[in-house]
Amino acid sequence: MAKTISLTINGKRITTVPGTTILMAARQVGIRIPTLCYHPRLSATGSCRVCMVEVRGRPTLMPSCTTTVEDGMEVVTANDRVLEARRLIVQLLLASGNHNCLTCQSNGACELQKLAYDLGIEALAFPARSSGYPRDDSNAMIERDPDKCILCSRCVRACQEVQVNEVLDFGYRGRRSKIVTAWDLPYAESDCVFCGECVSVCPTGALTEKQAKFQGRPWELKKVRTTCPYCGTGCQLDLNVRDGRVVKVTSDTLHGPPNYGSLCVKGRFGYDFIHHPDRLTAPLVRHKEGFRKASWDEALDLVASRFSQIKQSYGADALAGLSSARCTNEENYLFQKLMRTAIGTNNIDHCARL
Amino acid sequence: MIKKITTPDDLIRIKKQTRTxxxxxxxxxxxxxxxxxxxxxxxxxxxxxxxxxxxxxxxxxxxxxxxxxxxxxxxxxxxxxxxxxxxxxxxxxxxxxxxxxxxxxxxxxxxxxxxxxxxxxxxxxxxxxxxxxxxxIPYCRGQHKIVLARCGHIDPEDIYQYIAMDGYAASAKALEMDPEQVIDTIRRSGLRGRGGAGFPTGLKWQFVREAKGHPKYIICNADEGDPGAFMDRSILEGDPHAVLEGMLIAAYAVGATRGYIYVRAEYPLAVERLRKAIQQACDLGLLGPNIFGSDFSFDIRLKLGAGAFVCGEETALIASIEGKRGMPHPRPPFPAQNGLWGKPTNINNVETYANVAPIISNGAEWYAAIGTPDSRGTKVFCVTGKIKHSGLIEVPMGTSLRKIVYDIGGGITAGRAFKAVQTGGPSGGVLPEALLDLGVGYKELAEAGSIMGSGGMVVMDENTCMADVARYFLSFTRSESCGKCTPCREGLTRLYEILDRICKGNGHADDLDRLESLATTIKDTALCGLGLSAPNPVLTVLKYFREEIEAHIFEQRCPAGVCPDLVWYRINADRCSGCGQCRRACPVEAIVGRPKVPHEIDRMKCVKCGTCLEVCPPRFHAVECVSGQVADEPQAVSSER
Known part of the structure; x- marks a missing residue:
């Protein structure tokens, strides 16, 4: 039998397995420890120091996200010492940069804002100081505002560990610290592939979807789960819809296959076709002067009759089917079934094989 | 000369043949x-x-x-x-x-x-x-040289001279012992890490030996970054083989096959001498495969640091060797379990390694008899600042600060009074005269609110403003913060800002509390040693020199006459002979007066550079630096007068 570890958190006895962090052990029994730099998909770095807890016998507070449990450990997650430290840390972050919630795209979805509220912070303890770094507005997809960045490094780890693009890292030192691309170039000139993984993990408004700016507040958006149509992977998308318009695409399937919250540039940012005026919304049938709108029934009947004509005149093997990698497995299955049974040919192939 | 050393007898032969x-x-x-x-x-x-x-x-x-x-x-x-x-x-x-x-x-x-x-x-x-x-010579009396014993007595670029002074004899001896015996000897000697934290060296080695994983690594931390500290540089430049030998013994003891020396690129001479020493040791077979004919193999590589103070922190240093940005990560896991490339790693600093060979040669008991029960052996200090004899000293642990400052260091320069001594580099505490009889040791210094650190010791005289000193050290640590954890990155800057406004006479009444709570929280929450110790200067200044900070806040007065915003200069008319020296020296023509008539300073023009005070002949002593006294409104003095 595997060894178990017994400890107490806030006086509550807990038995868990070795290697569990204090944070996880606390969550197992429903004790909430606030976090900021912690993210379930990323390695824990213990850098924000918000999840500090008191461990009896240790001279300093310990970060619960990186400290693993030990037998007999006595943990306190919220006494005066812990709360005072936590408040001061959040105060320091609130005063770094320019956290103006009123105009922030992430207002209502910001973890720093929520923390400040939960800790009962009413006024800034320190005068706010801008980072002095300009906004990176270099591209059509991601907007970076260093003045809202709290250097939690989630974006860095997401880029390095999840996407393994390794575009981001810390630059400079001390209060001049900044999340940078190589040579501190704007995103557009960097190696960034605009997958938006960094945006998806950012706890504040430092990294936001540019197309969604001023299109809707987090609480105004209705999320509609769908499957990405771009390829056969089947990534789960959440269309963020306001007033019948898709204003943003996210993926909140943190723990779910196949994409576990990750998306590519097309899935995340390539949705402008949805409401584009050039988009085809009905079948078109060609005639002498060009195209004319038709109903689905008319269009499908036309296709079926022409296919039947060809089959009668030249045999079933005169027809061939080529399906698309953008279809799902199920669609591909149905397509080959159609070709083999309805048309009666084995001439069926798929673009991914080319 | 012998081409390769394969037995301890080869060493003895070289020793006989070599003249230092x-x-x-x-x-x-x-x-x-x-x-x-x-x-x-x-x-x-x-x-x-x-x-x-x-x-x-x-x-x-x-x-x-x-x-x-x-x-x-x-x-x-x-x-x-x-x-x-x-x-x-x-x-x-x-x-x-x-x-x-x-x-x-x-x-x-x-x-x-x-x-x-x-x-x-x-x-x-x-x-x-x-x-x-x-x-x-007073400077030498009271010193006890173990680490620095060979410095100044051999050519550091000649391995034969090192061998002639019993060099590598300890490694020959160690390799005939069991690794456990070697660790036990170091453990019993009471040697503690000389890099700052003072972790027992033998215990650390034991952890690395017991840790699962292969290969294991040895790292020498030669990233000496404290301003005013040059102990490690002097050892590397004066006796590099002592460090290599210590690493060799450590590697044997913990079962490592490769060592890295992480040395600052700003130490070009130390780098050059280390390169030569490693080459010479390789040439003689003291590094490389099958050392002393045994099946133990070990080699050492150099890694040059690029000048980041935080890379003296062991986890940041390891990240830097791995080619990553030098940023610390939380411990545990400690390098002994999960170090370089995720493997068990022993990391000690230069001085710690330099202590190893003498302990093996002379025995644990010999070493343990030196120093205090808590801190055994000797410690090298760099005594700098307003002291007559600034340099490198090696004294037994427990030597009093007074002995170091007055007997060895020769006291304060220019006959001024002692005010404070800071131990342990920029993140050490500032200790007042009342603590001069404190013996230097890990526990003693920690209890006083300071640290042993790597051995920097900055002596300050009565002309030093403690608010300014705290601000100075904070300006260093805040700009060297790696930026990773919030309390260090943001908190040190806020400490600096508060100290800065105090120095400028804009302090608030609640700034003392604010400093204290901020400094205490940073010490309670920072990620690595840099942040955890950086508030020490602030806390000790608040503890030992509180009145001086209060004078800045409540009276807009800098008692030491240092903070430019709080001082002004005037000429005592009773003492001024009108010699004109100050008038001629003033760079902004702020001093007016006819020959042989007392001069005056135009405070509107004065930039408070202090030149007038410096040039006023001592027999007159007419220029005074004044702070905090209620003064008349500054008035422009007509130059036609």
């Missing part, structure tokens, strides 16, 4: 010039060249050697002259201009040149009158 420069052949002359960075900065290169030229001119059977720093940096260039049958004579401050006189009067004429003579080292019973021995 301290053994002069009959009719020969040896001259040794201190050629560490401190010597070279004082012109030792030129002195050495002048000796070569002059000795060649007289066609003498003479050899000129380079050697390391004997610790008396304030006397550089230091030159030792060895004549057969004569005491060794040490000259201080010998620039190239004095060389010909030493050659002509001393080497040729047998007459010691008194202008520059510092000390003699008696050989046999022959002692020259009127010249003190080293033991009679």
């Amino acid at each position: 420069f301290e053994k002069v052949p009959e009719k020969g002359v040896h001259v040794a010039v201190g050629m560490n960075t401190c010597g070279m900065a004082s012109g030792a290169k030129e002195t050495m060249a002048a000796f070569r030229e002059s000795l060649a001119y007289y066609d003498l059977d003479a050899k000129v050697f380079r050697t390391g720093c004997a610790g008396m940096c304030f006397y550089e260039p230091l030159v030792d002259v060895f004549l057969p049958g004569q005491p060794r004579i040490t000259y201080k401050g010998l620039s190239c201009d004095g060389v010909s006189r030493v050659v002509e009067d001393h080497i040729l004429g047998g007459q010691v040149v008194e202008n520059w003579v510092l000390a003699q080292t008696v050989v046999g019973d022959k002692r020259l009158p009127g010249i003190p021995t080293y033991d009679e």
Whole structure:
């Protein structure tokens, strides 16, 4: 039998397995420890120091996200010492940069804002100081505002560990610290592939979807789960819809296959076709002067009759089917079934094989 | 000479065949010039060249050697002259201009040149009158050299001279012991890490030995970043093999096969000497495969640091060796379990490794008998600041600060009064006169609110403003913060900002509480040693010099007369003779007055540079620096008067 570890958190006895962090052990029994730099998909770095807890016998507070449990450990997650430290840390972050919630795209979805509220912070303890770094507005997809960045490094780890693009890292030192691309170039000139993984993990408004700016507040958006149509992977998308318009695409399937919250540039940012005026919304049938709108029934009947004509005149093997990698497995299955049974040919192939 | 050393006997043979420069052949002359960075900065290169030229001119059977720093940096260039049958004579401050006189009067004429003579080292019973021995020089009395024993006595670029002074004998001995025995010896000696934290070295080695994983690594932390600290540099420049040997023994003990020395690129001479030392040790088979014919193999590589203070922190240092940005990560896991490339790693600093070979040679009991029960052995300190003799000293643990400052250091410069001493570099605490009788030890310093650190010791005199000092150290640590954790990155800046406004006379009444709570929280929450110790100067200044900070806040007064925004200059009319020196020296023409009539300072023009105070002849003492007294409104003084 595997060894178990017994400890107490806030006086509550807990038995868990070795290697569990204090944070996880606390969550197992429903004790909430606030976090900021912690993210379930990323390695824990213990850098924000918000999840500090008191461990009896240790001279300093310990970060619960990186400290693993030990037998007999006595943990306190919220006494005066812990709360005072936590408040001061959040105060320091609130005063770094320019956290103006009123105009922030992430207002209502910001973890720093929520923390400040939960800790009962009413006024800034320190005068706010801008980072002095300009906004990176270099591209059509991601907007970076260093003045809202709290250097939690989630974006860095997401880029390095999840996407393994390794575009981001810390630059400079001390209060001049900044999340940078190589040579501190704007995103557009960097190696960034605009997958938006960094945006998806950012706890504040430092990294936001540019197309969604001023299109809707987090609480105004209705999320509609769908499957990405771009390829056969089947990534789960959440269309963020306001007033019948898709204003943003996210993926909140943190723990779910196949994409576990990750998306590519097309899935995340390539949705402008949805409401584009050039988009085809009905079948078109060609005639002498060009195209004319038709109903689905008319269009499908036309296709079926022409296919039947060809089959009668030249045999079933005169027809061939080529399906698309953008279809799902199920669609591909149905397509080959159609070709083999309805048309009666084995001439069926798929673009991914080319 | 032996090509490869494969047995301990080979070492003994080399030892017999090698002469260090301290053994002069009959009719020969040896001259040794201190050629560490401190010597070279004082012109030792030129002195050495002048000796070569002059000795060649007289066609003498003479050899000129380079050697390391004997610790008396304030006397550089230091030159030792060895004549057969004569005491060794040490000259201080010998620039190239004095060389010909030493050659002509001393080497040729047998007459010691008194202008520059510092000390003699008696050989046999022959002692020259009127010249003190080293033991009679206050700076050397009370020192106990273990780590620095060879510095100044061998050519650091010659492995044979190291071997001639029992070098590598300890590693031969260690390799005949069980690794566990080696660890046990180090453990019993009571050696604690000299890099700052003071973790018991033997225990650390044991953890690495017991840790699962292969290969294991040894790292030497030579990223000495504290301003005013140069212990490690001096050891690396003066006796690099001592460090290599310590690493070799450690590697054998913990079962490591590769070592890295992480050394600052700003130490070019140390890097060069380490490169040569590693090459020489490889050439002789003391590094590489099958050392001393055993199945133990070990090699050492150099990794140059790029000047980040935080890379002295072990996890940041390891990240830097791995090619990542030098940023610390939380411990546990400790490097002993999960270090370089995720493997068990032993990391000690230069001075710790330099202590290893003497402990193995002389035994744990010998070492444990030195120092205090809590802190065994000796410690090298860099004593700098407003002290007469700034340099490198090695004293037994437990030596009082008073002895270091007054007996060894010679007291405060310019006859001023002692005010404070800061131990442990920029993140150490500032200790007042009342604590001068404190013996230096890990526990004692920690209890006083400071740290041992790596051994920096900055002495401050009465003209030092403690608010300004705290601000200065914070300006260093805040800009060296790696930016990873919030309390260090943001908190140190806020501490600095509060101190800055206090220094400028804009402090608020609640700033004392604010400083205290902020500093305490940073010490409670920061991720690595940098952030955890950076508030020490603030907390100790609040503890020991609170009135001085209060004077800044509540009276807009800087008692030490340092903070420019809180001081002004005036001329005491009763004392001023109207000599005009200050008027002529003033860079902004703020001083007016006719000859032989008391002058006045136009406070509207004055930029508070203090030049007038400096140039006012001491017999008048008419210029006064004033702070905090209720003054008349500044009035422009008409220059036509």
